[in-house]
Amino acid sequence: VGRSVQVSDSIAIELRDVVKRFGDVVAVDHVNLQIRDGEFFSLLGPSGCGKTSSLRMIAGFELPTAGSILIHGREMGITPPHLRPVNTVFQSYALFPHMTVAQNVAFGLEMRKTPKAEIAHRVREALELVRLTGLEERRPRQLSGGQQQRVALARALVNHPEVLLLDEPLGALDQKLRKEMQLELKSLQARVGITFVFVTHDQEEALTMSDRIAVMNKGKILQVGTPTEIYERPNCRFVADFIGETNFIDGVVIGRDGNYTVLETPEGLRFRGLASRPLSEGTAVTYSIRPEKVRLLAANGELPIDGLAGTVMSVNYIGSDTRITVRINERRTIDIWEQNTRSTLDRDEYWQPGEAAIIVCPPDNALVLS
Numbered sequence: 001v002g003r004s005v006q007v008s009d010s011i012a013i014e015l016r017d018v019v020k021r022f023g024d025v026v027a028v029d030h031v032n033l034q035i036r037d038g039e040f041f042s043l044l045g046p047s048g049c050g051k052t053s054s055l056r057m058i059a060g061f062e063l064p065t066a067g068s069i070l071i072h073g074r075e076m077g078i079t080p081p082h083l084r085p086v087n088t089v090f091q092s093y094a095l096f097p098h099m100t101v102a103q104n105v106a107f108g109l110e111m112r113k114t115p116k117a118e119i120a121h122r123v124r125e126a127l128e129l130v131r132l133t134g135l136e137e138r139r140p141r142q143l144s145g146g147q148q149q150r151v152a153l154a155r156a157l158v159n160h161p162e163v164l165l166l167d168e169p170l171g172a173l174d175q176k177l178r179k180e181m182q183l184e185l186k187s188l189q190a191r192v193g194i195t196f197v198f199v200t201h202d203q204e205e206a207l208t209m210s211d212r213i214a215v216m217n218k219g220k221i222l223q224v225g226t227p228t229e230i231y232e233r234p235n236c237r238f239v240a241d242f243i244g245e246t247n248f249i250d251g252v253v254i255g256r257d258g259n260y261t262v263l264e265t266p267e268g269l270r271f272r273g274l275a276s277r278p279l280s281e282g283t284a285v286t287y288s289i290r291p292e293k294v295r296l297l298a299a300n301g302e303l304p305i306d307g308l309a310g311t312v313m314s315v316n317y318i319g320s321d322t323r324i325t326v327r328i329n330e331r332r333t334i335d336i337w338e339q340n341t342r343s344t345l346d347r348d349e350y351w352q353p354g355e356a357a358i359i360v361c362p363p364d365n366a367l368v369l370s
């Protein structure tokens, strides 16, 4: 599915050195961030990292302790939520149980004394967008969780906000529905073309949906990038660990080799990988390589460059791939995921526990994090 909207260069939302304190707790710690117009932008991080507080400050439900928030270049100051060009969708849909779907969606417009004909038109349009046409007269309890979520979305979209803020909106849905709604939300965003700021602690969800992601921890933004950048080039150990699976190996820098930084482990193993900046000899670093980037070869003859001899410990077939753990010495193992691109049944030989093997860690796929 091609995207019909363009992410433009103009900035929808800007956070300038924003701090939020609750008593002694620093929920948001000097955050600087620019979210572009038309972008599907996610704030991703573990519970308590400050994502919701950041979103609530953009919405105007909380005011920053320090710093400023700009929406389309306008400093928000103490502007109350209903006067900001944004709308928020919460995890708890907060629908009015005694009202029909149509009445729930129309509520905000009625409060603003919008003319009746316009309300009818906009409610119809919003319900069409979220594919709820035909369910106008139902009450919330007569709807599934996914449908209730869509009513909440329609209620936010009916005001034609410039920016939609979504706080874990899919959190209450079961796994299957959640996956469906992820794709639906993404395509909805592409159709309406407004900026979405999406809060989630689910890394897979953020990778699936976002144009760009900000990874947060302890009130700070650690990295901002596209899903590929965040996954392939995490800039620190936390991001590498939080997004996807990885093999970590601690060591110290012993020099450079062309584009690569070389490190050595305490027991004298050497690894080459990419560092995001020059690191001087002796710097303590963590080497990181994703399990699907490691190659496994039969142990015959000489060790290739970036190769290490090991012993296969376990082999777990999980359908799409096979997960193999190889021991390289008494204290270290490396995980390897081999994609099952052809039928495993056709392979008369596959890795067996106890077998000697060689692992190869391509340096272009390995990172040296400091």
Ligand code: ATP
Residues within 6 Å of the ligand: 022, 025, 026, 027, 028, 045, 046, 047, 048, 049, 050, 051, 052, 053, 054, 201
């Ligand atoms: P979650 O995913 O669990 O909602 P989060 O990343 O959204 O987490 P926040 O809700 O922004 O994190 O909370 C950040 C920190 O600020 C936490 O330590 C939290 O306990 C604290 N905090 C948030 N709101 C308040 C409040 N109203 N009063 C006191 N402390 C708060």
